[in-house]
Amino acid sequence: MVNLIAFDCDGVLRDESESYTRCIAETVAFFDNNIFATTEELNESIKESNDDWERTHRILQQRGVFVDFGIVKEHFQDLYLGKKINFSGYINNEPWLVDNNLLGQLIKRYILIIVSGAPIDEVKYALKKNNAEKYFQLILGMNECKSKKDGLHFAIEKFKPKKVFFCDDRPSPIKSVKELGNMTNAYGILPPVYDIGWKEILLDSGAEKVFDDVNDYCKFLIELK
Numbered sequence: 171m172v173n174l175i176a177f178d179c180d181g182v183l184r185d186e187s188e189s190y191t192r193c194i195a196e197t198v199a200f201f202d203n204n205i206f207a208t209t210e211e212l213n214e215s216i217k218e219s220n221d222d223w224e225r226t227h228r229i230l231q232q233r234g235v236f237v238d239f240g241i242v243k244e245h246f247q248d249l250y251l252g253k254k255i256n257f258s259g260y261i262n263n264e265p266w267l268v269d270n271n272l273l274g275q276l277i278k279r280y281i282l283i284i285v286s287g288a289p290i291d292e293v294k295y296a297l298k299k300n301n302a303e304k305y306f307q308l309i310l311g312m313n314e315c316k317s318k319k320d321g322l323h324f325a326i327e328k329f330k331p332k333k334v335f336f337c338d339d340r341p342s343p344i345k346s347v348k349e350l351g352n353m354t355n356a357y358g359i360l361p362p363v364y365d366i367g368w369k370e371i372l373l374d375s376g377a378e379k380v381f382d383d384v385n386d387y388c389k390f391l392i393e394l395k
């Protein structure tokens with residue numbers, strides 16, 4: 171029996187913050203007279219939803235601009251992935267946050283998987299672009315599982331690990347996977363961009379420890395006896 175490490179993707183392995191923000195701001199501008207979403211609108215919208223398509227749609231609604239959700243989403247995706255869905259959009263500008271050498275050390279002792287709330291094609295694209303596909307034995311995206319907890323449960327059934335190490339940059343997944351029992355250890359990772367007090371929020375959600383970035387977390391797991 172081996173131990174399993176389940177990584178979140180966005181904010182942990184890849185920094186999607188700037189590319190997503192740019193897509194929101196530009197999509198809003200496209201449908202509303204070239205007026206980009208402001209920092210205030212962006213900050214307000216994140217309090218109401220983590221879903222960037224919903225955030226874009228809502229900002230427009232609050233400005234009194236009513237466009238069908240599907241059309242907003244389509245324009246956002248054109249900017250993000252490119253018009254032909256050929257990954258020529260802003261997805262190409264996303265920094266890779268993890269040191270692949272550390273992943274290489276981890277696979278000697280652990281099974282590595284990804285449980286992400288993003289579409290699987292985007293996660294796979296990031297892995298391929300950063301030469302990191304070979305480290306992960308399973309990838310679950312937004313359509314492969316209902317939630318992080320659901321995805322992790324599936325992985326536990328599949329690999330039957332002795333212990334599970336889960337990490338995320340948001341509180342709700344940490345809270346939910348704690349329900350899977352004692353074998354699951356949940357940790358917080360600070361994303362590249364975060365609000366003051368985020369560390370405490372992750373700790374309050376049940377994270378055993380919060381790391382400044384994913385590489386510190388990997389080193390912790392490598393050194394774990």
Ligand SMILES: [Mg+2]
Nearest residue numbers: 178180181339
């Ligand atoms: Mg995340």
